[in-house]
Amino acid sequence: MGSLTEENYIKSIYAxxxxxxxxxxxxxxxxxxxxxxxVNSMIKRLAAKKLVAYAPYQGIKLTEKGKKEALGIxxxxxxxxxxxxxxxxxxxxxxxxxAEQLEHVNSSRFYERIDELLDYPKFDPHGxxxxxxxxxxxxxxxxxxxxxxEGLTATITAVxxxxxxxxxxxxxxxxxxxxxxxxxxREFFDGSITLQHKSKKEILLTHxxxxxxxxxx
Amino acid sequence: MGSLTEENYIKSIYAxxxxxxxxxxxxxxxxxxxxxxxVNSMIKRLAAKKLVAYAPYQGIKLTEKGKKEALGIxxxxxxxxxxxxxxxxxxxxxxxxxAEQLEHVNSSRFYERIDELLDYPKFDPHGxxxxxxxxxxxxxxxxxxxxxxEGLTATITAVxxxxxxxxxxxxxxxxxxxxxxxxxxREFFDGSITLQHKSKKEILLTHxxxxxxxxxx
DNA sequence: TTTAAATATTAGAGCAATCTAACATTTTAT
DNA sequence: ATAAAATGTTAGATTGCTCTAATATTTAAA
Numbered sequence: 001m002g003s004l005t006e007e008n009y010i011k012s013i014y015a016x017x018x019x020x021x022x023x024x025x026x027x028x029x030x031x032x033x034x035x036x037x038x039v040n041s042m043i044k045r046l047a048a049k050k051l052v053a054y055a056p057y058q059g060i061k062l063t064e065k066g067k068k069e070a071l072g073i074x075x076x077x078x079x080x081x082x083x084x085x086x087x088x089x090x091x092x093x094x095x096x097x098x099a100e101q102l103e104h105v106n107s108s109r110f111y112e113r114i115d116e117l118l119d120y121p122k123f124d125p126h127g128x129x130x131x132x133x134x135x136x137x138x139x140x141x142x143x144x145x146x147x148x149x150e151g152l153t154a155t156i157t158a159v160x161x162x163x164x165x166x167x168x169x170x171x172x173x174x175x176x177x178x179x180x181x182x183x184x185x186r187e188f189f190d191g192s193i194t195l196q197h198k199s200k201k202e203i204l205l206t207h208x209x210x211x212x213x214x215x216x217x
Numbered sequence: 218m219g220s221l222t223e224e225n226y227i228k229s230i231y232a233x234x235x236x237x238x239x240x241x242x243x244x245x246x247x248x249x250x251x252x253x254x255x256v257n258s259m260i261k262r263l264a265a266k267k268l269v270a271y272a273p274y275q276g277i278k279l280t281e282k283g284k285k286e287a288l289g290i291x292x293x294x295x296x297x298x299x300x301x302x303x304x305x306x307x308x309x310x311x312x313x314x315x316a317e318q319l320e321h322v323n324s325s326r327f328y329e330r331i332d333e334l335l336d337y338p339k340f341d342p343h344g345x346x347x348x349x350x351x352x353x354x355x356x357x358x359x360x361x362x363x364x365x366x367e368g369l370t371a372t373i374t375a376v377x378x379x380x381x382x383x384x385x386x387x388x389x390x391x392x393x394x395x396x397x398x399x400x401x402x403r404e405f406f407d408g409s410i411t412l413q414h415k416s417k418k419e420i421l422l423t424h425x426x427x428x429x430x431x432x433x434x
Numbered sequence: 435t436t437t438a439a440a441t442a443t444t445a446g447a448g449c450a451a452t453c454t455a456a457c458a459t460t461t462t463a464t
Numbered sequence: 465a466t467a468a469a470a471t472g473t474t475a476g477a478t479t480g481c482t483c484t485a486a487t488a489t490t491t492a493a494a
Contacts, residue, residue, distance in 0.1 A: 026471060038452055088330040098324045107315045113305040255482055
């Protein structure tokens with residue numbers, strides 16, 4: 001097990017490289033809020049430990065070993081988030097920062113018990129899949145709400161962002177995991193969409209928000 | 218809020234200075250498993266932050282500020298231990314190491330919720346008092362089992378040690394908080410005592426063990 | 435009361451993680 | 465296709481926390 005810092009690097013590399021399989025030094029520096037040379041030297045250390053593959057001026061990729069460690073941390077983070085919501089009764093918008101701390105707790109007993117108490121959950125409070133203890137992940141990314149055609153109705157399955165400001169925004173709009181929404185109008189100009197919601201109210205979402213919401217038709 | 222290391226120093230200084238009000242550099246070094254010069258330089262830093270009072274070759278004392286921080290950490294540690302036993306169903310002998318990690322979680326929400334869920338408990342699973350959120354502590358240290366006179370019957374209220382090896386030992390003897398015991402025999406030679414216990418069995422305890430068990434007559 | 439033992443301090447070094455300043459490479463735009 | 469912009473690297477310094485080796489102070493013993 002590496003240091004707290006190392007775990008945070010691995011987790012961020014995993015998150016940012018999800019789409020393309022790699023991440024650039026500058027992206028990582030921005031995410032971790034450190035300067036470029038800091039990332040550069042840390043990447044060298046992670047590469048020496050065989051956690052990432054890296055050659056100068058190329059993207060950073062996790063090795064299998066690194067991926068395994070990342071999935072372990074993601075598992076702990078998501079179990080912690082669900083635990084905080086289900087057991088401690090916290091709101092989905094306030095659990096991220098606490099889970100960022102709990103994900104570094106080193107105790108398989110602790111996480112086994114939480115897993116059991118929650119009855120071996122498959123998804124966290126934001127609809128993101130929880131890797132099982134072997135690191136397997138049962139993800140079925142559906143469609144982004146920003147891609148849903150006008151007139152279609154779908155159910156919100158996940159949000160791919162767990163920062164407080166974003167979730168506060170959804171709370172204010174009255175949107176939750178499991179809600180059924182119908183796309184009334186898609187604006188060509190700015191990508192914003194208007195939804196019909198169970199609350200009977202029409203809800204306007206910008207593209208920036210809609211693209212972070214995932215639905216199943 | 219200081220670093221993890223700093224919190225561990227403050228906590229240990231608090232624990233070791235309980236009896237006499239101060240602690241020596243060498244004791245602290247032993248407890249924290251670091252060398253003397255390490256403690257020496259750290260103490261200087263803590264003194265610069267007004268968390269401890271220290272003059273060379275004198276004992277280390279917590280300032281009011283340091284005491285307040287220590288009590289905050291102790292509170293979190295003990296709430297965490299009780300939570301791990303009551304909510305996650307772990308044994309009292311296995312919660313210490315996990316609580317050592319959870320005590321550094323920085324989130325008043327998290328601990329408020331745990332406190333509420335446990336219905337504002339006054340004692341941890343080892344019978345040690347839990348400071349309230351303002352740092353007040355309602356301790357009533359009774360008598361050490363090692364001082365209890367022959368023939369007397371008393372109830373175990375606390376154990377002043379939460380290391381696994383010690384608690385495993387008590388588990389093996391079948392002793393728990395709340396148990397009623399009668400002192401059958403006190404050996405002058407080595408301070409060991411023989412107890413009559415609800416299990417009907419006679420239990421022999423060495424002085425080293427008995428002095429860590431507290432009872433109320 | 436001088437010596438020996440125990441305890442504490444200082445000096446100097448190393449590693450992890452960070453920074454700034456200077457320089458290098460790659461990509462994009464004119 | 466060259467200049468400008470974006471991105472990445474190296475060098476060298478800083479801070480937190482730790483160490484070993486050498487030195488100093490206090491306490492206990494002969």
